[in-house]
Amino acid sequence: MSNPSNTPDTDCTELDLGFLPLLDAAPLIVAQEAEFFSDAGLQVRLHREGNWASLRDKLSLKLIDGAHLLAPLVVASQSSLASTAVRNRLTTALSLGLNGNAITLSNALTEALECTLPATPAQLGPALKAVIENRQSQGLPRLVFGTVFPMSMHTYLLRTFFEQGGIDPNRDIEIRVVPPQQMVAALTQGDVDGFCVGEPWNTDAVRACQGNLALLGYDIWPDAPEKVLAVHADFAEQRPDTHQALIGAIMRACQWLDGPNSLASVAHWLSRPNYLNCDSDLLLEAMQAPWPDGQPRWHKVFYRNRATYPDPDHARWMLTQMQSARQLPENRVSDAELISRAYQPQIWKKVFKKMTPVLSAETPTDSET
Amino acid sequence: MNILVIDQQLERAQILETALTALGYAVVIRSPNEHRIYQLVESFQPDVVIVDAQSPDRDMLEDVALTSDRTPRPIIFFAEDDDDTVIRDAIAAGVSAYIVDGLQASRVNTIIKVAISRFEAFQALRGELRKTRDELAERKIIDRAKGLLMKHRQCDEAAAFGAMRKMAMNKKVRLIEIAQDILVLFDE
Numbered sequence: 001m002s003n004p005s006n007t008p009d010t011d012c013t014e015l016d017l018g019f020l021p022l023l024d025a026a027p028l029i030v031a032q033e034a035e036f037f038s039d040a041g042l043q044v045r046l047h048r049e050g051n052w053a054s055l056r057d058k059l060s061l062k063l064i065d066g067a068h069l070l071a072p073l074v075v076a077s078q079s080s081l082a083s084t085a086v087r088n089r090l091t092t093a094l095s096l097g098l099n100g101n102a103i104t105l106s107n108a109l110t111e112a113l114e115c116t117l118p119a120t121p122a123q124l125g126p127a128l129k130a131v132i133e134n135r136q137s138q139g140l141p142r143l144v145f146g147t148v149f150p151m152s153m154h155t156y157l158l159r160t161f162f163e164q165g166g167i168d169p170n171r172d173i174e175i176r177v178v179p180p181q182q183m184v185a186a187l188t189q190g191d192v193d194g195f196c197v198g199e200p201w202n203t204d205a206v207r208a209c210q211g212n213l214a215l216l217g218y219d220i221w222p223d224a225p226e227k228v229l230a231v232h233a234d235f236a237e238q239r240p241d242t243h244q245a246l247i248g249a250i251m252r253a254c255q256w257l258d259g260p261n262s263l264a265s266v267a268h269w270l271s272r273p274n275y276l277n278c279d280s281d282l283l284l285e286a287m288q289a290p291w292p293d294g295q296p297r298w299h300k301v302f303y304r305n306r307a308t309y310p311d312p313d314h315a316r317w318m319l320t321q322m323q324s325a326r327q328l329p330e331n332r333v334s335d336a337e338l339i340s341r342a343y344q345p346q347i348w349k350k351v352f353k354k355m356t357p358v359l360s361a362e363t364p365t366d367s368e369t
Numbered sequence: 370m371n372i373l374v375i376d377q378q379l380e381r382a383q384i385l386e387t388a389l390t391a392l393g394y395a396v397v398i399r400s401p402n403e404h405r406i407y408q409l410v411e412s413f414q415p416d417v418v419i420v421d422a423q424s425p426d427r428d429m430l431e432d433v434a435l436t437s438d439r440t441p442r443p444i445i446f447f448a449e450d451d452d453d454t455v456i457r458d459a460i461a462a463g464v465s466a467y468i469v470d471g472l473q474a475s476r477v478n479t480i481i482k483v484a485i486s487r488f489e490a491f492q493a494l495r496g497e498l499r500k501t502r503d504e505l506a507e508r509k510i511i512d513r514a515k516g517l518l519m520k521h522r523q524c525d526e527a528a529a530f531g532a533m534r535k536m537a538m539n540k541k542v543r544l545i546e547i548a549q550d551i552l553v554l555f556d557e
Contacts, residue, residue, distance in 0.1 A: 051425050051427040054422050150435050176429075
């Protein structure tokens with residue numbers, strides 16, 4: 001393969017990147033396994049982490065150079081939240097794909113609903129509101145919904161859906177963090193009545209007959225952002241060439257992932273013990289399974305629809321959500337300043353321009369779009 | 370003092386439990402597959418949480434810390450890293466205390482005490498901030514109530530304030546409560 005980025009490499013090009021064992025860590029893993037990193041003159045070590053907080057802290061303390069991270073965590077890092085007292089100014093110039101989340105409800109809650117699942121937000125909203133009002137009149141405790149992190153798209157998609165259905169997410173329900181791998185158990189034991197997660201955890205709950213697919217993240221917000229490649233702001237500032245080489249290599253991986261013949265290799269790579277450490281058949285299924293109505297709408301998009309572009313409008317939306325979830329401190333920089341520090345599309349544009357010859361030469365011939 | 374230990378490695382947790390119990394702390398170890406952290410935090414009310422840095426439960430504790438006023442401060446096993454500067458930086462940054470793998474019982478007490486004192490300093494700072502903010506908010510409400518009273522009774526500022534103070538003294542409540550009543554009364 002050609003060397004696409006002609007990295008000057010005046011600085012050290014050994015890099016440590018962190019990820020959580022999830023499907024959408026695929027761009028990093030593919031860039032490594034398909035040797036897009038080494039093509040770009042980068043020697044990358046990938047480190048699997050156990051939770052988002054630890055990934056964020058390691059990035060903030062510069063123990064790693066970059067990470068597969070929840071997009072809202074990058075925005076939050078610029079707002080000096082009380083719980084993240086560490087000076088963790090993070091920034092991003094690359095989105096790692098769109099979509100991928102769904103809402104699953106417990107069997108008990110499904111039975112109480114006067115609508116069939118899966119549903120659209122317009123159907124499910126009023127049905128849930130009726131259940132909630134009924135519970136309130138009986139003095140029953142609030143319904144609890146699981147999310148993966150306070151500052152996550154999962155939380156904000158849930159809140160958006162509730163707000164649109166006339167349900168106050170601060171008062172009428174409770175949103176709690178449950179690690180994805182414990183979601184199904186929490187649903188089974190009645191600790192949560194529903195949850196919003198990525199795959200394969202929704203499919204998992206359905207297979208175990210413990211829950212029902214209710215709603216797609218896509219139907220709340222089509223092509224919603226999700227994870228990004230986060231780096232420390234100092235890294236972006238001090239090692240711009242390495243940062244751009246890194247983005248270019250992952251961009252190639254994203255395009256490759258959306259190509260027609262990637263599935264088998266992706267499942268094979270991702271299933272390895274040092275990555276997701278799971279059955280490759282399960283991954284294949286999670287990546288291919290159609291939504292019950294036959295539409296592939298809930299599949300991750302890695303490259304199409306400008307999926308890699310770090311859109312400042314996304315950051316602005318997250319900021320609004322953080323405000324309504326009361327997650328932001330009162331004393332902070334202006335929204336515009338915060339967004340321009342967190343999301344840097346100008347870097348993406350530079351890399352995209354540089355990478356265009358390589359990317360068009362590698363454009364999949366048999367596109368699934 | 371109550372300490373909650375959350376560790377994927379049960380053996381390590383037990384070593385820690387022995388050391389902590391000997392120091393006179395009340396210790397609860399959460400078993401690896403128990404996911405009810407919220408209930409555990411509520412019922413046990415830990416003053417300190419010691420958690421394995423790699424445990425998925427850390428994200429739950431972030432939520433607990435964000436949503437509850439009684440914030441337990443996680444202390445974290447930073448098992449794979451024993452670089453002293455890193456640990457120092459981490460503690461200085463105020464996140465947590467980091468305990469390195471292969472810890473000695475003799476060091477545990479010191480680490481916990483440092484973590485707690487750091488945490489308390491942080492809490493005090495936060496409390497002061499909140500107090501200042503509350504006071505400001507109260508002053509604004511009192512000013513608005515005073516304005517309303519001046520308008521409705523057509524009196525001057527001193528008279529309005531005097532009336533409010535008198536009401537507060539008669540009812541034996543704080544001035545802010547009278548001000549809030551006035552806002553409600555005049556439908557503001």
